[in-house]
Amino acid sequence: MSRNITIKDIAREAGVSISTVSFAFNGTAPVAAETKARIFEVIKRLNYQPNSAARGLVTRKTNNICLFTPHPASDFFSFKGNSVFADLLQGIGEVLDQKDHNLLISWENLGHKAKTPKLIKLMRERAMDGVLISLPDHDSSIIEELTEQNFPVVILGSNDLKNQVNSVDVDNYEIAYRNTQHLIDLGHTRIAFISPGPLEFLVCEDRLEGYQDALDSAGIKRKEEYIYIGDENESSGRKAAEHFRLLKEPPTAIVAGRDVQAVGVLDYAAANGLSVPGDIALVSFENTALADKYGITSITTNLYEIGKEGAKLLLKLLNRKKDRPAQNISIPSELIIRSSCGAQTGSA
Incomplete structure (x- = not known):
């Protein structure tokens, strides 16, 4: 075997x-056209297959990008059975x-409290060139360490570091405000809210705040009993609907935190003879x-686009060759109107 x-050998x-040879192969410096052609003729003739690890030592690049999720212990950020995260990956x-x-x-x-977080180890070992990270809560220490090292990072989702770190997300505050305002415009004043997950997560906090501010702007009094902390399961929608229905003054409309919860609300309504949107929008x-x-x-929360x-x-x-201000995209x-709210179908 050869x-x-x-x-x-190529050189x-x-x-x-x-x-x-390295400059010609990786494009990291100019090489005369004739020399470059001769190098690639040899590469083709000898069937040279570059070693990516060795090439990384020369170029200081791995061509690896890391998608890092710091808190998968919570099902709220689990990939398992989650079509929304499948869209993100796509x-x-x-x-x-x-x-x-x-x-x-x-x-x-x-629950892991390692002395050195895994992501920091990956950065120090040069296992990746940059990182896409979900930052679900207010703990931004890992981001701060990455940025101190000028390591390329983009946050996917809600974050507390706007204008400091590059990020891409939908405006969770604004879309929650729009959902609530839509129900207000339909004449509802008793409007409940199901959080998509624990309020320690920024996305849940932002959506709750948008819901509450829409009520405040309309002069509608907030009611604590109209807020239910849900999760990623359909059952949390059923439980929330039951909780609201047993109140002395049940809500006439619900802002569900995610579609799977809304399906749970519909299931509860069907099992208990309630009309959607007649009894519950x-x-x-x-x-x-x-x-x-x-x-x-x-309302769309397009994780594919994110x-x-x-x-x-x-x-x-x-x-980039020089620093620029952080971008927050x-x-x-788009609010897609269907039969469950009682408005004319279409988009808003």
Whole structure:
């Protein structure tokens, strides 16, 4: 069996230095056209297959991008059975594939208190060129360490570091305000809210605040009993609907935190002889296939576009020669009106 061809063999055969072969192959410095053609003729003739690890030592690039989720111990940020995260991965993957980059997925359980976080280890080991990260709560220490090292990072989702760190998301405050205002415009004043998850998560906090501010702007008094902390399961929608129905003054409308919860509300209504939207008007978030299947009015939270734009932004950071102000990209959202709210179907 013949030995593996190395960059030294290419250089010797082409009559150039090793660094010239590297410059020609990686495009990291100009090489005369004639010399470059001779190098690539040798590469083709000898069937040279570059060693990516060795090439990384020369170029200081791995062509690896990491998608990092710090808290998968919570089902709220789980990939398992989550079509929304599948959309996120699709958006990221399409962009990176076009630019010949690899996607690494890494996470760290909420309960793990390692001396050095996994993401910091990956950065120090140069296992990746940049990171896309979900930052679900107010703990931004890991982001601060990355930015101190001038390491390229883009936050996907809500964050407390606007104007400091590049990010891509929908405006969760604004879309919650719009959902609530839509029900107010339909004449409702007793409007309940199901949080998509624990309020420690920024997305849940932002949506609750948008809901509350819409009520305040309309002069509608807030009621604590109209707020229910849900989760990623359909059952939380059923439990929320039951909780609201047993109140002395039940709400006439519900802002569900996610489509799967809205399906739970519909299930409870059907089992208890309630009309939607007659007895309970319903709006939701995400506009997934569930919303279309069950006729749920829902606002888009396009994770495919978030993933796509996040990956594009990160690749721009990798190629920038000088620092620029952080970009905070907001993906537009559209309220898709279906039968569950009682308004004429369409979009708003």
